[in-house]
Amino acid sequence: MNTASGALAKAKAGASQPSENTTKRKRGIFQKELQHMMYGFGDDPNPLPETVALVEDIVVEYVTDFAHKAQEIGSKRGKLSVEDFLYLVRKDPPKLNRCKELLSMQEELKQARKAFDVDEEKLAASLD
């Protein structure tokens, strides 16, 4: 299977708007992270390059199809939103729970950071 040309064709077929930076997808955009991830999930400490390349192709296709589906749902309501993503995983409890977890963590961090910024200003002001 010729994955190199397949990758390019995929990018062209997947992009809904042909612009300079979307007509070509560079090889191995997720390569480094994928190696660590695959090891974490059970692969060898040094996964085979061809395996990593294949997983990357699959993941890009997955994200592409997922995003397109979300867009289809989102278009009915206008803008694309997080809710559309959550809707797509509604039947997959582990993924749905994980998404909710990530979102609430983000919110928590955002609040914490806001409070911190305020404190830092007070500190700076008091030192003047």
Added chain:
Amino acid sequence: MKQFKDPFEAAFEEQEESPPESPSPADEFNPQPSAAPADTVPVQEEDDLIAPSTSALFPASAAAAAAKPKDEEDEEEEENMEVELAKLPSGGDPHKMVKMQAILSQFTEEQMNRYESFRRSGFQKATMKRLLTSVTGSQKISMPMTIVMSGIAKMFVGELIETARIVMAERNESGPIRPCHIREAYRRLKLEGKVPKRTVPRLFR
């Protein structure tokens, strides 16, 4: 395989012994030796909580923790957020924490390495955002969307790899995972309906 070059890695070892509380504003001001970019202060990241349904097949992912959803602040937050501070999962459940610590304390070195990779690995938010933007056209992709997509994608990779290992076990093979295993795993996941189907047929493969 080399570990993450992670300024917080040293802190990770410390954290291991005594899991801290959720970051409070006072705690966050914690000067690290190799600091993040000058205008952002290193913030203690909460690492990921193990999902309540800890089925072996869908472990919690260690996607990088969040940034502010406002787009103008994305860039500076992103640089900061790439660095994770692995924390022991709390989830506000003391029983779970105790169980987790009991398990972790019995890990062999190899297991601990693998677990660390599992927790810390994740898709770069910038790359994912770029991919999502190119896929959806000119849609503005918010930070929550990127975070959610990265989390989902990571879990999907987990499903792939674990299914591939199952395939290998069935074939009595060992060693690194080969593409043929991944293809078989992918085929099985499709049958299970875990892979979104294209509504428009793919041309010019």
